[in-house]
Amino acid sequence: MDRRIVITGIGVVTPIGIGCEMFWNNLLAGQSGIAPVQSFDTSEYNVHRGAEVKEFNAEDYILNLDAAHLGRASQFAIAAARLALADAGVEIGSLDRKRAGVSMGTTSGEPREVERFDDAYVSKKLDRIGPEFIQLYPCHVIAAHVASELQFAGVNTMIPTACAAGNYAIAHALDVMRAGRADLMLAGGSDAFSRITFTGFARLGAVAPEICQPFDRFRKGMIPGEGAGVLVLEPLDRARRRGARIYAEVAGYGLSCDAHHMTAAHPEGAGAERAMRQALADSRTNCEDVSYISAHGTGTATNDRLETIAVKRLFKDEAYRIPISSIKSMLGHTMGAASAIEAAVCALAVFSNRIPPTINLNDPDPECDLDYVANSARELPVNIAMNNAYAFGGNNASLILRKRELLN
Amino acid sequence: MITGAGVISPLGDSPARLHDSLGRGLSAIKPIKLFSTEGLGCPLGGEIADFDATKYLGQRNLRPLDRTSRLVASAAQLALADSGWSIEMRNVQEIGLVLGTMFCSLHTISEFDRRALEAGPAYASPMDFSNTVINAAAGQTAIAHNLRDVNTTISTGVTSGLEAISYATELIRSGRARALLAGGADELCFESFYGFDRAGLLCRSNVTAGDFPIPFDSRRNGSALGEGAALLMLEDVALARERGAKILGEVVGHGSSYDCSRGQDSVQAVEAIASAIRHAMSDAFLLPHEIDCLSASANGSRGGDQHEAEGVVAGLNGQTQKLPVTAIKSMLGETLGASGPMQAVSLLETMRDGVLPGIPQLHQVEDDFPLTMARSKNQEADVINGLINSIGFDGHCCSLILSRGEEN
Numbered sequence: 087m088d089r090r091i092v093i094t095g096i097g098v099v100t101p102i103g104i105g106c107e108m109f110w111n112n113l114l115a116g117q118s119g120i121a122p123v124q125s126f127d128t129s130e131y132n133v134h135r136g137a138e139v140k141e142f143n144a145e146d147y148i149l150n151l152d153a154a155h156l157g158r159a160s161q162f163a164i165a166a167a168r169l170a171l172a173d174a175g176v177e178i179g180s181l182d183r184k185r186a187g188v189s190m191g192t193t194s195g196e197p198r199e200v201e202r203f204d205d206a207y208v209s210k211k212l213d214r215i216g217p218e219f220i221q222l223y224p225c226h227v228i229a230a231h232v233a234s235e236l237q238f239a240g241v242n243t244m245i246p247t248a249c250a251a252g253n254y255a256i257a258h259a260l261d262v263m264r265a266g267r268a269d270l271m272l273a274g275g276s277d278a279f280s281r282i283t284f285t286g287f288a289r290l291g292a293v294a295p296e297i298c299q300p301f302d303r304f305r306k307g308m309i310p311g312e313g314a315g316v317l318v319l320e321p322l323d324r325a326r327r328r329g330a331r332i333y334a335e336v337a338g339y340g341l342s343c344d345a346h347h348m349t350a351a352h353p354e355g356a357g358a359e360r361a362m363r364q365a366l367a368d369s370r371t372n373c374e375d376v377s378y379i380s381a382h383g384t385g386t387a388t389n390d391r392l393e394t395i396a397v398k399r400l401f402k403d404e405a406y407r408i409p410i411s412s413i414k415s416m417l418g419h420t421m422g423a424a425s426a427i428e429a430a431v432c433a434l435a436v437f438s439n440r441i442p443p444t445i446n447l448n449d450p451d452p453e454c455d456l457d458y459v460a461n462s463a464r465e466l467p468v469n470i471a472m473n474n475a476y477a478f479g480g481n482n483a484s485l486i487l488r489k490r491e492l493l494n
Numbered sequence: 495m496i497t498g499a500g501v502i503s504p505l506g507d508s509p510a511r512l513h514d515s516l517g518r519g520l521s522a523i524k525p526i527k528l529f530s531t532e533g534l535g536c537p538l539g540g541e542i543a544d545f546d547a548t549k550y551l552g553q554r555n556l557r558p559l560d561r562t563s564r565l566v567a568s569a570a571q572l573a574l575a576d577s578g579w580s581i582e583m584r585n586v587q588e589i590g591l592v593l594g595t596m597f598c599s600l601h602t603i604s605e606f607d608r609r610a611l612e613a614g615p616a617y618a619s620p621m622d623f624s625n626t627v628i629n630a631a632a633g634q635t636a637i638a639h640n641l642r643d644v645n646t647t648i649s650t651g652v653t654s655g656l657e658a659i660s661y662a663t664e665l666i667r668s669g670r671a672r673a674l675l676a677g678g679a680d681e682l683c684f685e686s687f688y689g690f691d692r693a694g695l696l697c698r699s700n701v702t703a704g705d706f707p708i709p710f711d712s713r714r715n716g717s718a719l720g721e722g723a724a725l726l727m728l729e730d731v732a733l734a735r736e737r738g739a740k741i742l743g744e745v746v747g748h749g750s751s752y753d754c755s756r757g758q759d760s761v762q763a764v765e766a767i768a769s770a771i772r773h774a775m776s777d778a779f780l781l782p783h784e785i786d787c788l789s790a791s792a793n794g795s796r797g798g799d800q801h802e803a804e805g806v807v808a809g810l811n812g813q814t815q816k817l818p819v820t821a822i823k824s825m826l827g828e829t830l831g832a833s834g835p836m837q838a839v840s841l842l843e844t845m846r847d848g849v850l851p852g853i854p855q856l857h858q859v860e861d862d863f864p865l866t867m868a869r870s871k872n873q874e875a876d877v878i879n880g881l882i883n884s885i886g887f888d889g890h891c892c893s894l895i896l897s898r899g900e901e902n
Contacts, residue, residue: 194628200604204604230756243650289620341643343642
């Protein structure tokens with residue numbers, strides 16, 4: 087089996103559009119998905135905006151399971167999986183079920199189930215919580231529900247490495263396929279808008295009041311969001327045989343841990359740099375060959391500064407040449423889905439030679455002095471894209487995607 | 495190569511003590527003291543009543559670590575010491591951590607949320623928030639022991655721990671990592687206990703401490719929840735030999751599959767279990783007659799134990815008449831993410847001393863029960879290759895094969 091693994095399908099559920107085409111067009115147009123929070127009452131908070139998915143109808147995508155009785159993150163994940171398979175032109179019936187697998191990431195799993203539990207507990211009505219709690223809450227249900235809906239009986243993994251989870255899940259799927267353990271993997275991440283997450287980031291003072299403006303001097307923080315991104319991965323030979331459209335090759339990845347602080351990144355970006363360095367080595371890529379970096383770029387004061395330091399430490403002078411953008415300026419932080427959606431963006435950038443902008447970047451921070459593709463999308467040859475993601479727990483992950491024309 | 499192990503369990507805090515307790519048929523299943531079980535169907539669990547992390551981690555600041563993180567950081571300390579990785583050596587060779595956990599910090603998540611509900615979001619604890627991510631224990635443990643290589647959390651329910659060992663094995667095989675701690679953990683807490691109880695998965699009210707659960711017995715009526723952490727030190731063979739490490743055993747094969755019916759359809763459930771075993775066997779280049787014992791996942795659940803017995807027979811082509819079987823969840827309870835690694839730790843001890851623990855309460859198997867070598871008494875077993883199963887409530891199946899180390 088070919089050990090070169092390619093992306094043949096993309097499915098996304100995001101605050102700026104559902105489905106690859108709508109999402110990509112809105113992203114290139116610099117559209118923001120940030121609006122007043124609808125999921126719960128924020129009157130007791132000092133911030134009120136979030137990036138929620140609108141006009142999502144689970145029944146449109148969930149055909150076999152009972153959509154109404156699934157958590158929102160599972161609903162998003164199944165929708166993104168169906169969209170990705172359709173985009174890839176894969177007939178589900180033509181697959182060897184035992185060699186079709188799922189690898190998903192998440193930050194919170196199905197947080198609304200535990201929130202419901204807590205509401206009942208606090209109001210002393212715990213007897214309202216029945217068997218569904220254990221059936222719907224544990225985070226592995228996201229990957230399990232995707233597999234049950236699609237009847238995929240192969241490898242089934244859930245990787246909850248917080249805000250870098252999507253990259254971890256895609257990296258794991260790459261390993262599974264390189265080891266010949268599957269013919270097709272659905273890989274990505276999913277998270278639902280969560281009161282717990284919103285409360286926590288608000289309490290840390292990390293949530294911006296109005297807009298998300300990564301790398302800007304006056305940036306005020308991140309904006310919590312929700313969504314899902316799923317990629318279809320196949321070996322190159324299989325994709326070629328069935329005449330599939332190939333977006334990009336998943337060429338390699340790097341993982342590292344800061345081992346420094348749960349919520350604050352290493353002060354010199356050492357862990358982030360190691361993950362990027364390993365990703366370059368794993369994909370046999372030189373610094374000068376990188377055409378685009380999708381930043382973690384949350385819009386907090388610390389993240390954007392340290393991420394800039396880490397890129398400069400690794401890329402040296404090349405750092406000033408490489409366009410870097412943060413789509414979180416438009417989508418907010420979709421948590422465990424973020425790096426999966428950003429991996430989809432890297433694939434689309436490599437495929438179409440276009441790079442989405444960092445919006446709301448009007449007055450660059452002097453400490454963030456790289457090219458962040460401010461405010462308008464750009465058209466230029468994109469051969470190799472790097473996707474960076476960092477998380478609580480000091481979990482860092484970088485992914486490298488390569489143009490199909492570079493495959494021999 | 496497995497060069498060390500660390501375990502925190504209600505039946506002992508070293509592999510030898512755990513194995514000795516299991517060999518003596520001691521049960522961890524007692525009335526729970528950690529929280530009130532009033533109004534619940536099952537009052538019993540396997541709790542580590544006197545757990546004190548300072549015994550393992552010294553007087554450092556443990557305040558930021560919740561109970562799950564303390565269990566993991568303590569087990570990591572023991573595994574690092576057992577395998578001879580001093581702090582100085584860890585500065586030269588980076589070590590990583592792959593942790594399997596079903597719930598990780600559910601209790602912290604729920605407490606964080608309830609405090610915000612009761613006192614207002616401004617009073618939620620920022621320190622607790624950093625532990626609400628499901629990768630919190632892995633991140634905290636990395637900080638405690640300066641583990642800067644790969645740091646991944648896997649959450650696939652009961653199979654989490656075995657999946658973590660499989661994941662780590664693949665990273666070492668592919669040369670991506672050289673030394674990884676791998677295993678799993680889960681704590682006993684009210685929230686998950688309540689969920690399992692309401693779902694009818696726990697042994698019911700007429701139970702007596704120490705008599706239930708009874709894996710494979712016709713009287714079985716559910717599992718008992720336990721808690722703990724177990725980690726193996728995995729290294730590539732060159733590194734282990736170079737530093738003269740003792741070699742306890744080797745991970746020679748692993749396999750995974752998913753039952754899309756999630757246990758509802760017996761044919762699919764049995765086939766998924768058989769499929770995971772077959773994958774592990776072919777990965778290890780072993781034939782059924784070369785498997786010398788089985789450490790079963792059976793935990794006393796009605797459907798699950800039956801499916802496993804049939805799945806083992808199918809997976810080993812019917813060659814199970816002479817296969818000695820143990821099910822240590824009879825004494826430890828269902829420790830979820832820790833369960834597979836607990837079985838691995840116990841199996842390594844069986845390889846060393848030839849004692850396979852009995853299933854103490856097993857007296858009435860059903861007619862034509864296929865695993866004829868599942869016994870209530872200990873069995874003498876000369877084990878070169880041992881099979882470990884983990885089978886989840888939600889369709890996840892994982893099998894692992896360990897081979898005996900050189901020093902035996």
